[in-house]
Amino acid sequence: MDGLIFLTCAFIAVACAINLVLQTHPISSAISLVGVMVSLAVLYLLLGGEFIGMAQLIVYAGAIMVLFVFVIMLLNAGAERKYKRSVWATVLGVPLLLGLLGLVSYFIHSRVPATDSVQFGAWTGGSARDVGRVLFSTYLLPFEVTSILILIAIVGAVVLAQKEFD
C-alpha cells in the first residue's frame, strides 16, 4: 500500500513539475506548482511529518501560491512570447538532462543501502507536539532570528511595492 501511494504521488508530482516547465502561460504553471506541492504534502504525511505536511499545504499551497496567482492577475501576465533557442540546446538538452538524472539515480542507488527503507507509522515523531518541543528548546535562537527575517521581508515588500510619494 505504501509503495502504491508513493508511486501515485511521485507520478503526479513529476508530471505536474514537467507541465510547470513546459506551459507558456504563468497561470498554468502556477496551478501545476500547486499540484506538485499537494502531492509532496501527501508524501510528507507518508513519512510521518504530520506538522510539516499541514504547514506545506497551508503555507506553500495556500499562502505563497495565492500570492503568485494574485501577482499574475495584477500584472495581467500573458503567455510567454516565442523566442529562438540555439539548435544545440534543443537537440542536446533533454538527452543530457536524462543522462544526468540516470547518473544521479545510479549513485543514490549504489550509495544508499537497499535495506534502508521507510514505512508508514514506523516513526511518529513529527507531530506538532514533538516539532514544537524541539523548535522552542534546541532551535530557539534560529527561530527568533527567523522572526526578524520575516519582519525585514514585510518592511522590504512594503517599501518596494509602495507608490512613490511626491
Place this chain on the structure above:
Amino acid sequence: MPATVPLAWYLILSAVLFSIGVAGFLIRRSILTVFMCIELMLNAVNLSFISFAQRWKAVDGHIFSFFVMVVAAAEAAVGLAIILTVFKNRNTLEIDEVSSLKL
C-alpha cells in the same frame, strides 16, 4: 506492492524534481515562471530533509524544512514585490529585456 518504500526512491524523486526545477530556471524567459521553478527546487530539497528525518528517526530534518518554508515565504514576498517594481518601471516580464547590469 511492498509495505515499505526504499529510502533511495524518495531521494531519486527529490533529485528528479530538483533537476526539472533547474531546467525550467534555465529555459523559461518569464520572470514569474523562473521564480516558480526556484520554489520547486526548494520543495525538492525539503523532501530530502523529511525522508532523512524519517530514516534517522530524528525530528531535526522537519525543523530544517520548516525554516526553508519560512525563508521561501519571505523570499516570495520580497521577490514578487521586486517583480511588481520591475514591471512598473519597464513594462515587461521577459528576463532578456531586463539586462541593464549585463556587461
